[in-house]
Amino acid sequence: MNHSISKEIVSVAQRTGRGIAIEELDGIRDRVRLRRDQRGTLSSWPFHQLGQHLAYKARRAAVPFLVVDPAFTSQRCPRCGHTGRANRPTREQFRCRRCGLAGPADVVAGVNVRNRARSAWAFATMPVPSPAKAGDERCDP
Structure with a gap:
């Protein structure tokens, strides 16, 4: 399976x-x-x-x-970032107490997982600047 x-x-x-x-x-x-x-x-x-x-x-x-x-993915609002148990009035539903965003809890959690992955991916693939070599300093008059 x-x-x-x-x-x-x-x-x-x-x-x-x-x-x-x-x-x-x-x-x-x-x-x-x-x-x-x-x-x-x-x-x-x-x-x-x-x-x-x-x-x-x-x-x-x-x-x-x-x-x-996975911390708080089902309790965090992807729109405003408010996190709280009260955002999950039932196992199936999500409703943000701050901004009012509502929908199926699994869908909201999936959006939060996606957002975390995007942030992690951007950080992990960020180019690393090469260290400056001695004598490379430039001085503009």
């Missing part, structure tokens, strides 16, 4: 000329609370394996791939 999912994700990213960003999922089983009937599904789905498949298939296809910090 994870091979098929990762293959499709990488294929779409390659076809559209985009990268892939995922949240760091270590410890997700310890962080989330599920209803009893959902626990078996979560425990049996190997998140780590999906991340590994995405990483190696993206690398093989020359698709940018980043793992970002």
Whole structure:
């Protein structure tokens, strides 16, 4: 299953000329609370394996791939930056208490993941200025 999912994700990213960003999922089983009937599904789905498949298939296809910090991605407003538990009135809905932005919580979290990946990518690919050599100082009169 994870091979098929990762293959499709990488294929779409390659076809559209985009990268892939995922949240760091270590410890997700310890962080989330599920209803009893959902626990078996979560425990049996190997998140780590999906991340590994995405990483190696993206690398093989020359698709940018980043793992970002998941902290508050579902509670932070991508428009104004306000972060708070009250922004998530329900598990499914997001509504910013400061600016009023509203929508499906998963979509808002995805936008936050994308924004973090864009920032990280810009920082990681920023050209490093070459150090000045002795005697290169210029002095304009």
